[in-house]
Amino acid sequence: MTVVALKQISTARNGVGAFILQCKKMDFHYCDWAGSSKGMNGFIKSVLPRFAAAHPQIEFQVSPRPSKHPVIIGHYINGKKKTICVRNMEPLQVLKKAELLREASGEKLKRTTKPVTSSNPSVRGIWSPFHGEGLKV
Amino acid sequence: MSRALLRSVLELRTPVTRLPPTFLLPIRARFFNQTSQIVEPTSTPESIVNAVQQSQQTSATSLPSSLTPPQQETNPLSPASLDPSITTLLPLLAAQPSHYITVHIHGRPYLVTAGDQLRLPFKMPGVVPGDILRLNRATTLGSRDFTLKGAPYVDERLFECRAVVLGTEAEPMRVMVKKKRRCRRKKSVFSKHKYTVLRISEVKVARVGEMEV
Amino acid sequence: MSYFRITLHRSAIGLPERTRGALASLGLRRRSQTVFHPVHPQFAGMIMKVKELVRVEEVDRPLSKKEVKAERQPDAGFYVEKAAEGGRVGL
Numbered sequence: 346m347t348v349v350a351l352k353q354i355s356t357a358r359n360g361v362g363a364f365i366l367q368c369k370k371m372d373f374h375y376c377d378w379a380g381s382s383k384g385m386n387g388f389i390k391s392v393l394p395r396f397a398a399a400h401p402q403i404e405f406q407v408s409p410r411p412s413k414h415p416v417i418i419g420h421y422i423n424g425k426k427k428t429i430c431v432r433n434m435e436p437l438q439v440l441k442k443a444e445l446l447r448e449a450s451g452e453k454l455k456r457t458t459k460p461v462t463s464s465n466p467s468v469r470g471i472w473s474p475f476h477g478e479g480l481k482v
Numbered sequence: 483m484s485r486a487l488l489r490s491v492l493e494l495r496t497p498v499t500r501l502p503p504t505f506l507l508p509i510r511a512r513f514f515n516q517t518s519q520i521v522e523p524t525s526t527p528e529s530i531v532n533a534v535q536q537s538q539q540t541s542a543t544s545l546p547s548s549l550t551p552p553q554q555e556t557n558p559l560s561p562a563s564l565d566p567s568i569t570t571l572l573p574l575l576a577a578q579p580s581h582y583i584t585v586h587i588h589g590r591p592y593l594v595t596a597g598d599q600l601r602l603p604f605k606m607p608g609v610v611p612g613d614i615l616r617l618n619r620a621t622t623l624g625s626r627d628f629t630l631k632g633a634p635y636v637d638e639r640l641f642e643c644r645a646v647v648l649g650t651e652a653e654p655m656r657v658m659v660k661k662k663r664r665c666r667r668k669k670s671v672f673s674k675h676k677y678t679v680l681r682i683s684e685v686k687v688a689r690v691g692e693m694e695v
Numbered sequence: 696m697s698y699f700r701i702t703l704h705r706s707a708i709g710l711p712e713r714t715r716g717a718l719a720s721l722g723l724r725r726r727s728q729t730v731f732h733p734v735h736p737q738f739a740g741m742i743m744k745v746k747e748l749v750r751v752e753e754v755d756r757p758l759s760k761k762e763v764k765a766e767r768q769p770d771a772g773f774y775v776e777k778a779a780e781g782g783r784v785g786l
Contacts, residue, residue: 360646360681589769612779619772
């Protein structure tokens, strides 16, 4: 008798049992000199400490990128990353963008028509004409 | 040196000066609601409050107040107060392995089972990823062979349905080209909606004996 | 004191000017709009004029526009049971 591996592999469903935020790391790049980084610099000085303190599960990295527009890069558990350029934005607008990256799942944006996505088998089963009482003709 | 100092001061001041007063900010919505809830009963006449409490199902709670748990009635639901068919058949429904439930969120029905992902057609304000929502309006609750139908809603003490906020998703940018005949002018209109994504973490049928209050 | 709760159910398009005038004086401009008027022969006559278009109930007190809207809106159907730790940045 051969050894047969189990066919059913458990699929990870975030939120059933434990919830893990999909965003694992955020990079903030700024430029000291350029005017387009003005809002970003204000954000890093005044808002980022509180934002980082509120998210202990995310790794934050702040690094200069001279002569470039400021960007925020979010890294996700599925290996993807999202980049947002925040040039000429106010600190509060930058905060909005940071929140957007935090709440994203890292997946590519898709258009869906059905609200419910289920991986469970049907609760009521599939109707069969050969079972039950049958139709009287 | 002095210019750099001035600039840093200006940058620090920007969020403070551009901000509306704190009570207008959306992030303080939770705080704002709680105060309004306390204020409401005193400002409205008693007859209105009573009427609202009596017609709890018909009177719609606005979203802010929905974020806080409703005040539950103190009288426990004894098996005697239930319909006899519920007391006899609900244990059979609960004993079956898997359940489905049709929950209503803002009046729209979603048929879900535990573990499903639910992408709401709107962005829910005031929630962040990781929040646990309790869904308390359901029209049907079923298993393979039994279905409990509500009229119009199932008693919210008969089931426990919880969902976790996973985050916010967006759709790809929509582009609609506006063009009139025999006119070369074209205009593109862009739109991109955001959706809150939930995961149904739990669907539990209550036992008639130990029903929660 | 009791009030008529009058809801315009059918449109007045194509009806004579005097019927439309009765609706206008009741304060009904669009379908499914609700107005409240005290129970009085004057309003009863106007309602009789447009009785095929409106639905009338007698209520104890007039509701405000907000309350009428709240009646129509469905329940939210959820509440936050447990808020996530962190995540909210106070300003």
